[in-house]
Amino acid sequence: MAMKPLQRKPDWLKIKLVSEQEAQHFKEIKQMMRSKTLHTVCEEARCPNLHECWASRTATFMILGDICTRACRFCAVNSGLPTELDLQEPERVAEAAEQMGLRHCVITSVARDDLADGGAQIFAMTIRAVKERLPFCDVEVLIPDFQGNWDALYTVLDAKPHVLNHNVETVERLSDRVRAKAKYRRSLELLQRSKEYSPKIPTKSSIMVGVGETWDEILHTMDDLRAVQCDILTIGQYLQPSTKHLPVERYYTPEEFDRLREEGMKRGFSHVESGPLVRSSYHAREQKEAAVRVLES
Template sequence: MQSKLAEKQAEKERIMREQAMSRPEWLKIKLNTGEEYQELKRLMRSKSLHTVCEEARCPNIYECWTHRTATFMILGETCTRACRFCAVHSGKPTELDLQEPERVAEACVQMDLQHAVVTSVARDDLADGGASIFAETIRAIRRRLPTCGVEVLIPDFLGNWDALATVLDASPDILNHNIETVRRLSDKVRSKAKYDRTLELLQRSKELRPDIRTKSSIMVGLGETVDEILETLDDLRAVQVDIVTIGQYLQPTKKHLLVEKFYTPTEFLRLRGEGLARGFAHVESGPMVRSSYHAHEQVLRADGMPIQSLKESASSQL
């Protein structure tokens, strides 16, 4: 009886907490499911492709898809991990589609992309974690659309550094691996991933291919302190990460971690300043920022080029 009462009280407190943490105005999203959005959705389905935009319930999907940009999610739709912040389906994967790289490349051609982002579910069931499929996807995009930049957002491959080398040998323009949260919360938030292993992966990437930009992302609002965020920025900069993104964590379902705090746009602006002061080539920081949000523009700013000027330069090369 006492246990049931405790459970009811805990549930009541959870509901009250959720109500108290309703989203502020700056996190309200305007839905835009116009023709561009619908066309891109049809394209993804016709190619039997998955996007992290859909699977992870990204709040920016309507904006990005309306502007014909998307982050391809390869290696299926079932993740071998169950991170407490992520909405991607977890379980035991059954598929491995060797033709997927060519379909991703074809979609890039049809979208006439300037910058493609490719990520994946974690595939700990595969010996190389899916690194060979990442590499072939990079090469397929290069063959079909040489003018397109390629960014990969990879898992940690459980510390398999040969797998990391496989991806780097395919020469992506950006190697992205997210640290996600501060050291103290890492084991609670992430499944199987380790804070120090993430830093080692990013460091090894720079050692193996210093010519390839590295990137990482931090979610805030999970109960971290500002000092812990700054410590994480210091840790990322210490392994020569070039680009960092900082965004607000949003609870995808009631089964996932609760939001502990909503940071204001002003606070995100201050965090951007802290990142730039530490020497990052570019810091994208804002309530709706996600790892791949405005990914192409992030590269341009990191290279110190005005966005419009670089777009005109890219157009002149076609």
Template sequence: MASKNKSTAQQRKPDWLKVRLTASENFSEIRKMIRGKTLHTVCEEARCPNIYECWANRTATFMILGDICTRACRFCAVKTGMPTEPDLAEPERVAEAARQMELKHAVVTSVARDDLKDGGASVFAVTIKAIRKRNPMTSVEVLIPDFQGDWDALKVVMDARPDILNHNIETVRRRSDRVRSKAKYDRSLQLLQKAKEMQPDIPTKSSIMVGVGETFDEVVEAMQDLYDHQVNIVTIGQYLQPTKKHLKLECYYTPEEFAKWKEIGLNMGFSHVESGPLVRSSYHALEQVQSAQSKSEKKAQ
């Protein structure tokens, strides 16, 4: 099975990708709080289609280290340029926002900061500790960049012991250099493997977006690569072109194809597979953690 749909220039967005936009009271409250604390969320910066659902459910993915990325990945809507110096008070504001939102599971990501010696790893570590101090019952997931292969920087994050270490390969091997900027497919796999070697008990996670010129079988191969590098959780979602300047959307996959990937992934042995047109790396993150933990506990029995 392969990506087979006609050019997106000749087709409308399928019904299964149409999102009902409803700004609830929770949505408005969270947006006001985020802006009041001068924080950034990947929900807004990356134009996530699930923002209304997630914010209505009082969940959000915090984006630290500013909102300007040093890379220019062709799929990403986050601004590119030369960032400012890190805001040393930011971790405490994130922790306080997590407290006010009464989060059970906090997700923290960042722009790529290739201008910093450690790629921002120390700020991730401080943010993890700040969230834990104010929110002892909140689990913490970090979605990190590749730190340009600096394993000492990775160790700084792993030593802070996040509950989940997430790093996205984004796409299949053949399309990686075309889709991503500076990041390398094998380096990402190596990072995920290194994270597991450093802290074997911490689950690892990665994400694949589809619709950028890959085939169905190449996605399965990428899943196998992740499993072979001891990744526990994988998410698969449909790429949606942010603007005409971004990477061209090649095709839409059907819900049935996403369901098939999920079946294949679970049969491979992943502890959790979240696969669907609107799935993003942090979508239903708490449910992913709970599912992975449940399967891990069953294996240990």
């Protein structure tokens, strides 16, 4: 199917210029990551907030290689047949987190449908390794759906991450078009089972807007997430990575993102991060702290 050309972005999507200090900081961290053969989703997914997050001591490591077994039509990560399974990777992630002095470490992965547990054991090993080296650092995981393997989910939860994140990405009507193999209802079930198994671990999900959804469908998705007691919601503008990916159907204004945040808070989320450049891990530490305050109240 022919794709629309990349559209010109509105002014509010312009990314501020980075300072020389931020650029040098980025260069040093990137060199360190490469020396440890590690990947970050910050780079792979071309996150617009990379410099800001790294400067605030937040980073998202992408484990289990950099080749995904799925080919979601919104995602810039390479897809294909992975060859990498490195049992030493968890310790190297922990070493890097320690060197960076992270206060909030997010661990995500490519989808590894080629593995029986989807990589859950490596997730658990990485959580434990980071917590051992950095006992005062929050550890958040952004996990795939493990194809509905709930034992794999419980393996991750048993390692006691501080936040369990799984993104629904879009509204139910568009889910099959936007996501490869993932199912909207299965994602909701994962979040529900997470809350039932570990009630004190905040759950989190994300919606990207601009792929053809309606306003009412976004609100309905919020309702679905609250029905499974999801604590934290992030909402951001979808940006087309290349002409091979889904086109942007609409750019939402900053005012509309403000309204979406209000709608989410009215529905009972402990924190809603909503804005044009918001991504799942943006202000992740602040999101976790807000959720914990609500859960403990």
